[in-house]
Amino acid sequence: MSKKNKAKDIKEEQANGLKDEAVAVEEQQDQDVSEELSAEDKLKEELQSEKDKFLRLFAEFENYKKRTSRERIELFKTAGKEIMLELLPVLDDFERALLHIEEDKEAEELRKGVLLIYQKLLSTLEKKGLSVCEVSQGDTFDAEVHTAITQIPAPSDDLKGKIIDVVEKGYKLGDTIIRFPKVVVGQ
Structure with missing residues (x-):
């Protein structure tokens, strides 16, 4: 093999390596974006879960207030x-x-x-x-x-x-x- 062919092969390998690196970087970026989206989705789910817990706790407290109020009125009667x-x-x-x-x-x-x-x-x-x-x-x-x-x-x-x-x-x-x-x- 001649020096020209060797240099050409090396350039092709480097080009292929750069292409592979570019593809790998792109895939990594896509994965990071999907992880960011999934992290965002996770945060949304956690927020919704906390909202549900809060609403349930608030409803329980309201029921407790009403029940104790009724009991107090009955006790006074x-x-x-x-x-x-x-x-x-x-x-x-x-x-x-x-x-x-x-x-x-x-x-x-x-x-x-x-x-x-x-x-x-x-x-x-x-x-x-x-x-x-x-x-x-x-x-x-x-x-x-x-x-x-x-x-x-x-x-x-x-x-x-x-x-x-x-x-x-x-x-x-x-x-x-x-x-x-x-x-x-x-x-």
Whole structure:
């Protein structure tokens, strides 16, 4: 081989080497661009993931606030439940005393005094949310609202399954029944 051919071969090899390097550089640049895009995509995915987490956490917090607010309101409504339950027998005793004093005509002044104290206690409790469960003779018995103490044969057919007598009044505190009315039901 002549020197010319050798030089030509060397130049061709160098040209091919440069072409290969250029192709390699281009491929590297393409790969870098695709890595940059994939890094950008990764960042977008991470951002979306964090947004989802934030929204879920925010929604949980809002639900927590609403739930605790409802619980607090309910607690305030029924905060006096225990004291009310303790005072209900006192109301019953006043009612029984008034029934017995009505029979005694000589104790009119005593009856007026007891009635005044009873009404004052009842109005104070009503201001705090206590109310009487209205039940009367002839109402339909409802196990959700009434407590049946006993069943007796109904005096007439139209009183079957209905309330014959109210033995003890029921009371509500707000919308919650704290003592169910005790009734006698006709069968």
